[in-house]
Amino acid sequence: MFVTRPCPFSIHCEEMHLTKSSSISVGLRIWILYTGFLSQSSGSPNHFHLLALKKACNPPAMGFDFQAIPIIDISPLMDKCGDPMMIEDQGVLQVVRELNEACKVAGFFYVKGHGIPESLIQEVKDVAREFFDLPYEEKVKIKLSPETGYRGYQKIQENITLGKPDMHEAIDCYRPMDSGEYGSLGKTMEGQNLWPENPTKFKSMMEEYIGLLKDLARKIMQGIALALGGLPETFEGERAGDSFWVMRIIGYPGLSGTMQHNDVGCEAHTDYGLLTFVNQDDDINALQVKNPAGEWISAPPVPGTFVCNIGDMLKVWSNGLYESTLHRVVNNSPKYRVSVAFFYEPNFDTSAEPLECCKEKTAGVVRCQRVVYGEHLVSKVKTNFAI
Numbered sequence: 283m284f285v286t287r288p289c290p291f292s293i294h295c296e297e298m299h300l301t302k303s304s305s306i307s308v309g310l311r312i313w314i315l316y317t318g319f320l321s322q323s324s325g326s327p328n329h330f331h332l333l334a335l336k337k338a339c340n341p342p343a344m345g346f347d348f349q350a351i352p353i354i355d356i357s358p359l360m361d362k363c364g365d366p367m368m369i370e371d372q373g374v375l376q377v378v379r380e381l382n383e384a385c386k387v388a389g390f391f392y393v394k395g396h397g398i399p400e401s402l403i404q405e406v407k408d409v410a411r412e413f414f415d416l417p418y419e420e421k422v423k424i425k426l427s428p429e430t431g432y433r434g435y436q437k438i439q440e441n442i443t444l445g446k447p448d449m450h451e452a453i454d455c456y457r458p459m460d461s462g463e464y465g466s467l468g469k470t471m472e473g474q475n476l477w478p479e480n481p482t483k484f485k486s487m488m489e490e491y492i493g494l495l496k497d498l499a500r501k502i503m504q505g506i507a508l509a510l511g512g513l514p515e516t517f518e519g520e521r522a523g524d525s526f527w528v529m530r531i532i533g534y535p536g537l538s539g540t541m542q543h544n545d546v547g548c549e550a551h552t553d554y555g556l557l558t559f560v561n562q563d564d565d566i567n568a569l570q571v572k573n574p575a576g577e578w579i580s581a582p583p584v585p586g587t588f589v590c591n592i593g594d595m596l597k598v599w600s601n602g603l604y605e606s607t608l609h610r611v612v613n614n615s616p617k618y619r620v621s622v623a624f625f626y627e628p629n630f631d632t633s634a635e636p637l638e639c640c641k642e643k644t645a646g647v648v649r650c651q652r653v654v655y656g657e658h659l660v661s662k663v664k665t666n667f668a669i
């Protein structure tokens with residue numbers, strides 16, 4: 283029994299969803315086989331484990347409509363990353379299996395056990411709030427424009443999603459790009475980041491945060507590479523070894539006066555690259571994720587976690603096995619909401635196309651077309667600021 287959904291995004295992709303019962307039983311059977319295999323084969327060469335891992339992660343996507351976002355404790359993966367024996371570690375295998383399920387079913391998951399200090403996670407939001415509290419004249423000193431490579435501050439309703447102005451203000455940052463670095467492809471994004479003078483520690487704190495988030499993302503991408511049936515290094519080197527990362531420091535005004543409902547903080551969209559990490563304010567429930575049935579499912583703040591989601595390029599590399607899920611932000615609380623979104627993206631000039639190991643899982647059917655990340659990004663950025 284197949285349900286085929288047309289792809290709502292610019293990247294063409296066909297998705298097939300099996301019914302819940304059939305895919306669960308297949309998945310379970312393979313997993314039991316696999317764990318049995320592992321216990322008999324300790325000490326055997328790595329490639330046997332890789333083969334077994336491929337099988338474990340092979341069952342097709344389950345088509346049931348998720349109602350909540352799973353939480354994954356990634357600490358075993360953090361501990362063992364870089365260790366040549368990592369794929370023989372039971373803890374790592376469990377994380378890989380959970381990543382695979384979450385990426386197929388929801389395209390969204392919470393990560394806990396990530397190792398980033400809670401104090402830094404909180405301070406980053408605190409300095410963001412301090413900045414947004416400043417008068418407009420102060421904030422606009424670092425105004426974003428085409429001339430700044432779309433880096434800097436954008437005021438409320440300046441960002442456009444689905445043709446509508448968003449109820450948020452933000453500072454956008456990208457991996458710095460020197461002029462000429464990526465030839466004509468890179469022209470639009472060339473520039474250095476614009477940092478506010480106040481709060482004074484803003485720049486150093488954000489740069490520390492970016493460094494840690496890049497390392498974290500790289501490790502999770504190793505887990506995802508294994509989940510897809512590839513080698514841990516699949517997303518290193520030419521694919522994403524020099525990530526053209528993005529960071530958006532975002533503020534969403536709360537309800538004002540007697541209003542019952544706020545304008546949408548950020549309209550429905552998918553993220554553009556590999557993997558997004560949202561560091562959102564505690565106590566405000568505003569991020570919503572669309573399930574295959576078209577229902578908006580809440581992704582409330584869970585202390586000690588980041589919300590993670592799949593971007594368009596990972597959808598392509600995975601041949602549509604993983605979804606870049608639609609999501610939006612609606613802040614209907616009376617409080618001003620701060621969130622800091624870090625986007626771990628491919629190299630700017632990378633051309634993404636379905637991985638061989640992912641085509642194998644769809645019986646050779648190519649479901650997603652090749653996309654150059656820089657072209658995808660530039661086309662998005664240009665429409666983000668034009669009604």
Ligand SMILES: N=C(N)NCCCC[C@H](N)C(=O)O
Nearest residue numbers: 442443444528551553554666
């Ligand atoms: N770098 C990322 N993913 N930014 C996501 C922002 C989504 C809103 C944007 N106006 C849009 O229409 O895509």
Ligand SMILES: O=C(O)CCC(=O)C(=O)O
Nearest residue numbers: 530560562569611621623
């Ligand atoms: O603020 C959030 O919770 C998410 C923001 C988001 O989806 C984005 O900037 O792409």
Ligand SMILES: [Fe+2]
Nearest residue numbers: 551552553609
């Ligand atoms: Fe997003």
